[in-house]
Amino acid sequence: MDMLLKIFPVNQRFSKSFMTSLFLTLLFACFVSFFYLTVTADRQESIVRLCLVTGIALLYFLMMKTGYIKRYRSIFFISFSVLFIISFVGHLYDARGHMYLSRANISQLETPFCHIVIPMTIVPAALSKTIIFPAKMSGSYASIGSMVGIWLLTIFTIGRGWCSWVCFYGGLDEGFSKIGKKKRWNIDRLKKMRLLPFAVLSFVVLASFLVQSAVYCEWLCPFKTTTEYAQIVDFKSFIATVIFIGLFVTLVIVLPILTRKRTQCGLFCPFGAFQSFFNKSTLYRVQIDKNKCKDCLKCVSGCPTFSLTKKSLEKGKTEITCTRCGSCIDNCPEGAIDYKIAGVPFTQKDDYFNEKDHSKKWKQYIAGKLNEIFDPRVFLISTAFLFGVIISSRFLTDAILRISNLIMNGTMLH
Amino acid sequence: MLQKIRIIIMFALAGMVFISVPVYFINFGSQSVGNFMTRVLKIRVDPVYSGGELMAIFNDPYDDDKGIGTYTYPDAKEYSPYRGHLDLVKYIVRKPVHEGAWSEFNKFWVMELVFNTLENPLNAPAGFSFPLINIYISLDGKNGGTTRSAFPGIQASFDSAHPWHYLVTVHGWQIDGSLYNSEGKYVSKVLVDIIKKDDKIRVTIPIENNTGLETLTDKSISYHYVTVGNFSLTGENHFKPIFLSATTHFGGGNPEPECGPRIYDYLQPSESQYDILSAYNPEKRKYAVLRPVKVIAGEGLHIPDNKNDTMDSAEKTYQVKKRKRKMDSLKSLIKMVEEVPEDVDIKTELACLYFEMGEDEKALTIFNQLTGESDSDQSLVLAYLGALHAKKAASKGNNVEKIIIVKESLAILDRAVSQAEPGSLSMIHVLMCRANVFRSIPDDVFGKLDTAVADLKTLKKISKINGLKEIYINVSDLLGDCYIRKGWHKKAVDSFHDGQIMAFAAGDEYHVLKLKNRILFAEKQYLDHLIMNL
Ligand code: SF4
Ligand code: SF4
Ligand code: SF4
Numbered sequence: 001m002d003m004l005l006k007i008f009p010v011n012q013r014f015s016k017s018f019m020t021s022l023f024l025t026l027l028f029a030c031f032v033s034f035f036y037l038t039v040t041a042d043r044q045e046s047i048v049r050l051c052l053v054t055g056i057a058l059l060y061f062l063m064m065k066t067g068y069i070k071r072y073r074s075i076f077f078i079s080f081s082v083l084f085i086i087s088f089v090g091h092l093y094d095a096r097g098h099m100y101l102s103r104a105n106i107s108q109l110e111t112p113f114c115h116i117v118i119p120m121t122i123v124p125a126a127l128s129k130t131i132i133f134p135a136k137m138s139g140s141y142a143s144i145g146s147m148v149g150i151w152l153l154t155i156f157t158i159g160r161g162w163c164s165w166v167c168f169y170g171g172l173d174e175g176f177s178k179i180g181k182k183k184r185w186n187i188d189r190l191k192k193m194r195l196l197p198f199a200v201l202s203f204v205v206l207a208s209f210l211v212q213s214a215v216y217c218e219w220l221c222p223f224k225t226t227t228e229y230a231q232i233v234d235f236k237s238f239i240a241t242v243i244f245i246g247l248f249v250t251l252v253i254v255l256p257i258l259t260r261k262r263t264q265c266g267l268f269c270p271f272g273a274f275q276s277f278f279n280k281s282t283l284y285r286v287q288i289d290k291n292k293c294k295d296c297l298k299c300v301s302g303c304p305t306f307s308l309t310k311k312s313l314e315k316g317k318t319e320i321t322c323t324r325c326g327s328c329i330d331n332c333p334e335g336a337i338d339y340k341i342a343g344v345p346f347t348q349k350d351d352y353f354n355e356k357d358h359s360k361k362w363k364q365y366i367a368g369k370l371n372e373i374f375d376p377r378v379f380l381i382s383t384a385f386l387f388g389v390i391i392s393s394r395f396l397t398d399a400i401l402r403i404s405n406l407i408m409n410g411t412m413l414h
Numbered sequence: 415m416l417q418k419i420r421i422i423i424m425f426a427l428a429g430m431v432f433i434s435v436p437v438y439f440i441n442f443g444s445q446s447v448g449n450f451m452t453r454v455l456k457i458r459v460d461p462v463y464s465g466g467e468l469m470a471i472f473n474d475p476y477d478d479d480k481g482i483g484t485y486t487y488p489d490a491k492e493y494s495p496y497r498g499h500l501d502l503v504k505y506i507v508r509k510p511v512h513e514g515a516w517s518e519f520n521k522f523w524v525m526e527l528v529f530n531t532l533e534n535p536l537n538a539p540a541g542f543s544f545p546l547i548n549i550y551i552s553l554d555g556k557n558g559g560t561t562r563s564a565f566p567g568i569q570a571s572f573d574s575a576h577p578w579h580y581l582v583t584v585h586g587w588q589i590d591g592s593l594y595n596s597e598g599k600y601v602s603k604v605l606v607d608i609i610k611k612d613d614k615i616r617v618t619i620p621i622e623n624n625t626g627l628e629t630l631t632d633k634s635i636s637y638h639y640v641t642v643g644n645f646s647l648t649g650e651n652h653f654k655p656i657f658l659s660a661t662t663h664f665g666g667g668n669p670e671p672e673c674g675p676r677i678y679d680y681l682q683p684s685e686s687q688y689d690i691l692s693a694y695n696p697e698k699r700k701y702a703v704l705r706p707v708k709v710i711a712g713e714g715l716h717i718p719d720n721k722n723d724t725m726d727s728a729e730k731t732y733q734v735k736k737r738k739r740k741m742d743s744l745k746s747l748i749k750m751v752e753e754v755p756e757d758v759d760i761k762t763e764l765a766c767l768y769f770e771m772g773e774d775e776k777a778l779t780i781f782n783q784l785t786g787e788s789d790s791d792q793s794l795v796l797a798y799l800g801a802l803h804a805k806k807a808a809s810k811g812n813n814v815e816k817i818i819i820v821k822e823s824l825a826i827l828d829r830a831v832s833q834a835e836p837g838s839l840s841m842i843h844v845l846m847c848r849a850n851v852f853r854s855i856p857d858d859v860f861g862k863l864d865t866a867v868a869d870l871k872t873l874k875k876i877s878k879i880n881g882l883k884e885i886y887i888n889v890s891d892l893l894g895d896c897y898i899r900k901g902w903h904k905k906a907v908d909s910f911h912d913g914q915i916m917a918f919a920a921g922d923e924y925h926v927l928k929l930k931n932r933i934l935f936a937e938k939q940y941l942d943h944l945i946m947n948l
Contacts, residue, residue, distance in 0.1 A: 343420055
C-alpha cells in the first residue's frame with residue numbers, strides 16, 4: 001500500500017472514494033469507447049484501440065482517485081503530441097512521399113489548416129470573404145471548416161483549456177519543460193513577458209491583413225519543424241526555414257528545459273493569446289480561496305504559462321491566459337485553488353447536498369456521493385479530457401500501428 | 415432557494431457542455447461548418463494560392479493526338495498504351511496575379527494543361543517524359559511580334575493577324591521551363607508543377623517589369639497558340655521528327671517529314687486541328703499556318719447543362735427491359751427452387767436476384783437459411799448479409815444508431831472479402847457488395863472511399879480479363895463516380911470513357927449515351943470545383 005501511495009500519491013482534499021472514481025471512470029470509458037471501439041478494424045488495430053481505451057480510462061481514474069491532475073494530464077498531453085507527429089508525418093510520406101509542401105501541393109490547396117491560423121484569417125474573411133490560407137474549405141480533417149468547427153466548439157466548452165488538454169503541439173513544449181530537473185533560469189521575474197503573445201498576436205493579425213497571407217504560418221510557426229514546411233526553392237524559403245527551425249529549438253526545446261515553463265505557449269503562440277479571450281465565454285474558472293492562501297507562491301512559480309501573479313492571487317483569480325492545466329491546484333499545499341463553475345459559489349463547494357444535515361445514514365451516503373460527483377473539477381476534467389481524447393483518437397491508433405509496423409516490418413509507412 | 419436553483423442550472427449547463435462535445439463529433443459538425451461557410455457565407459479560399467482566378471477554359475478533343483490526322487507514336491514500349499501521352503484535353507488560363515502569396519514570384523500568370531495521360535516511364539526530372547509544350551502568346555494591342563517560329567523544328571508558322579510576342583517552352587527534362595521574347599531571347603525561367611492525379615501540368619510565368627507583361631490585367635485579351643510535340647534530346651530544338659512510318663524511336667504517319675508540322679496535338683480554335691495542321695505546301699516549302707485561341711475573361715467558364723431529352727426515354731426503356739429480364743429469371747429460379755430445394759447454388763442465385771430487385775426481406779430470409787450451410791459459398795452469403803444490414807441504417811432517424819449499424823455491416827463485409835477465394839466468380843459479387851456499401855457511406859466519417867476505389871479497380875481488372883462486359887461497364891461508371899467524389903475529375907472522365915468504349919463495343923447504346931452524359935457531368939463538376947476553390 002505504501003509503495004502504491006509512493007507511486008500514486010493522493011491529495012486527500014480532492015481525492016474521491018474508490019467507488020465514485022470507478023463509477024465516473026466507467027461512465028467516461030463508455031463515451032471514449034464509442035469513438036475508439038465502434039470502428040471497424042482488423043485484429044491488430046482492435047487490440048491497439050482496446051489498449052488505448054484502457055490506458056485513457058486508467059488516467060482518468062487516477063485523476064479522480066488521487067485528486068492530482070497535472071501528472072496524468074501531462075502523460076496524455078505529451079504522448080498525444082509525440083504520436084501525432086509520428087502519425088502526421090507518416091501520413092504525409094504515405095500520401096506524397098515527402099514531408100515538405102511542394103508548390104503543387106500548395107496550389108492544390110493541400111496545406112493542412114491548423115487552429116493557429118484562425119485568428120489571422122478572421123478579419124480578411126469578414127471583410128473580403130476570402131480565407132488567406134491555401135487549404136481546402138471542407139472535406140478532410142485538416143480542412144478549414146473542420147478546424148473552425150472545432151474551434152467554435154472550444155469557445156463555449158473549454159476555452160483556453162485547449163492549450164493543456166487538446167492542442168497537438170502544446171505537448172511538445174510541455175514535454176521539454178519537464179526534462180530539466182530544476183529551474184536554471186527563473187523567468188518569473190520578467191513579469192511583463194506574459195504580454196508577449198498578445199504582441200505577437202496583434203502583429204501577425206495586422207501583418208496578415210496587410211499582406212493578405214497568414215504570415216505566422218509562412219515565416220514563424222516553430223511547429224512546422226515537426227509537421228510540414230514549404231519546400232526550400234529560393235532564398236526566401238531558405239530564410240523562412242532558418243527562422244522557424246531557430247524558433248523551434250529556442251522556444252520549444254532550449255527555453256522550456258532551462259526555465260521549466262512552456263515558453264512557446266506562454267510567450268509566443270498567437271493562438272494561445274487569442275484563445276485566452278474565450279476563457280470568459282466558458283463556464284469554467286480556476287479560483288483561489290483567499291482565506292486559505294498563505295502566500296507561499298508555489299502556484300505562481302509552478303504555473304507553466306505565466307498565468308498567476310501576486311496581483312492575480314490578491315484578486316483570487318488567474319490571469320486570462322490560464323490554460324486550466326491544474327498545476328497550481330496540485331501545487332498548492334493549502335488546497336486553496338480549484339476549478340469552479342461560474343455562478344456556483346466557490347466556498348460552498350463540496351457540500352451542495354448538505355451531507356451532514358441528513359438524519360438517515362443512507363441519505364447521508366447518497367448526499368456524500370452526489371457531492372463527490374457534482375464537483376466542478378469532475379465536469380471540467382471530463383469535458384476537456386474527452387475533447388482531447390476524441391481529437392486524438394485517429395492519430396494515437398495510427399501512430400501506434402506505425403510503430404508496431406516499424407518493429408515488425410522495418411517500415412513506418414502503411 | 416434562488417441560489418439553489420442557480421446552482422442546479424449551472425451544473426445542468428456544465429452537463430450540457432460536456433455532452434455537446436461527443437454529440438458535435440458524432441453529428442459531423444465539422445463538415446457542416448465547412449458547407450455553411452462555403453454555401454451560406456460564401457467564403458472561399460483566396461484564389462492567389464491556386465494560381466489566380468479562372469479566366470478561360472478550353473476543351474480539346476480526346477484522342478486527337480494524331481497531328482494532321484495520321485500521326486502515330488513511336489513503337490518503343492515506353493509509349494504503350496500508344497495513345498494519350500501527347501493528347502492535350504484541356505487548357506486553362508488563370509487571371510494574372512499581381513500580389514502573390516506563398517510563391518516564388520510576387521506577380522505571375524498561370525496556365526494549366528491537362529493531358530489524357532501524363533506518365534513518366536523514362537523518369538524525366540520534371541515528372542513527365544514525352545510532351546514538348548510550346549505556347550506562343552500574342553498580346554492584343556501590343557506592337558511588334560512575329561509570325562515565324564522562335565526556333566526551327568516545329569515546322570509551322572503563325573497567323574499574321576496575331577503575331578506572337580512571347581514563347582513559353584516546357585518539357586519534362588528540365589525542372590523549369592523558359593520564357594522567350596519574339597526575338598528568341600531568353601527572358602526568364604517559368605515554374606513547372608505537375609499535378610499527377612489530374613494529369614495536369616501547371617506553368618507559372620513571372621510577370622517582370624519592362625517585358626510588356628506587367629500591363630496584363632483581368633480584362634486583357636491575348637491569343638495563344640498551344641502546341642504539343644514529342645520531346646527528343648537530340649532533335650532540332652528538341653522536336654522529335656515524325657516520319658512516314660513509325661519506328662522504335664520515331665513516330666509515323668507524316669507523308670512530308672520535312673514540311674509537316676511536328677505537332678501531335680494542337681489546341682484547336684473553331685477550325686479543326688487536322689485542317690489547320692495539314693494545310694502546308696511541300697512544293698513551296700510553306701509551313702502550315704497556326705490559328706490561335708482567343709483568351710478573354712469568361713471564355714469557356716460556363717458549360718451549359720447537358721440535359722439530353724432522349725436520355726430520359728432511353729433510361730426508361732433500358733430499365734423496363736432490365737426489369738423484364740429479371741422478372742423472367744425470377745420466375746424460372748423460383749420454379750427451380752421448388753423443384754430442387756436442396757440445391758444451395760440456385761437458392762443463392764435467387765436470393766441475389768431478390769437483393770438486386772430490392773426485395774430485401776425475401777433476400778434476407780434465404781441468406782439467413784444459407785448461413786452455415788457447408789455447401790454454399792459463405793463469403794457470398796456474408797457479403798449480401800453485410801450489404802442488407804447496411805441498408806437498415808437508412809431507415810434509422812438517429813445518427814448514432816446509423817453509425818453503429820453501418821460499422822457492423824462494414825465488419826461483416828470485410829470478413830466476407832477475407833473469406834472469398836481470390837479470382838473466383840463469387841469474389842466479383844463480394845467485392846461488388848463491399849464497394850457498393852463503402853462508396854455510399856460518408857467518407858469523412860467512415861473513410862472507406864479509398865477501399866471502394868481499390869475494390870472497383872480490382873473488379874474492373876477481373877471483369878476485363880474474364881470478358882464480363884456488363885460488369886466492366888457498370889464498374890467503370892461506379893469508379894468514375896468515386897473519383898468525382900474524391901475530386902479526381904480527370905480520372906473520372908477516363909473511367910467513364912473506358913466504360914463508354916466497352917459499351918460501344920458491346921453495342922450497349924444506353925450506356926454509351928449514359929456515360930457520355932457522365933463525362934460531360936464530370937467535366938462540369940471539374941469546372942465547379944475549380945470555381946468553388948477560388
Ligand atoms: S499556446 Fe499555441 S501551441 Fe501552445 S498549446 Fe496553445 S495553441 Fe497549442
Ligand atoms: S493558473 Fe493554474 S491552471 Fe491556469 S495555467 Fe497556471 S497552473 Fe495551469
Ligand atoms: S500555492 Fe496556494 S497557498 Fe501558496 S500562494 Fe498559491 S494559492 Fe496561496
